[in-house]
Amino acid sequence: TAAADYSGWLAELGVAAAERAAAGARVHDALTATLRDARGRWLLGREHRATHSEWRLTGRHAGRVVNVIIDRLLLEPDGQRWIVDYKTSSHEGGDLARFLADEETRYRPQLQRYAALVRAESPGPLRAALYFPLLGEFREIALAATPT
Numbered sequence: 001t002a003a004a005d006y007s008g009w010l011a012e013l014g015v016a017a018a019e020r021a022a023a024g025a026r027v028h029d030a031l032t033a034t035l036r037d038a039r040g041r042w043l044l045g046r047e048h049r050a051t052h053s054e055w056r057l058t059g060r061h062a063g064r065v066v067n068v069i070i071d072r073l074l075l076e077p078d079g080q081r082w083i084v085d086y087k088t089s090s091h092e093g094g095d096l097a098r099f100l101a102d103e104e105t106r107y108r109p110q111l112q113r114y115a116a117l118v119r120a121e122s123p124g125p126l127r128a129a130l131y132f133p134l135l136g137e138f139r140e141i142a143l144a145a146t147p148t
Helices: 003-012 017-036 038-044 096-121
Strands: 050-061 064-075 081-086 127-132 137-141
Touching: 003 017, 017 038, 038 127, 050 096, 064 096, 081 096, 096 127, 096 137
Parallel strands: 081 127
Antiparallel strands: 050 064, 064 081, 127 137
């Protein structure tokens, strides 16, 4: 199956053998949903001036040294930069808007930290978003104008 194709990679990441089939199915579903979604194809597209995936940064934030891994950083042809954090959350229940609002609140500090480190490397305008491929949702997160 397509999900089995990820077994070796999941093993390298430390996923327990008993959980690999379900994890592989989730990876497959997320990738399939991303490729079916216009925003997902934009995230993975070739029209960007530059991209980074799983970009590791280390720097000072809020008075301490932090290490982060940014899922996706894009530099658009017009110079606009995006930090995008992938979330493979699924949502059971009826209030999707509330769930997404809660996720925005939950992950805003993480994106602020990422933005501060990116701006320290290269000052300038920066936008951030959460992308939920399994839900087909892309949510821009307002960032502070300067590093915090």
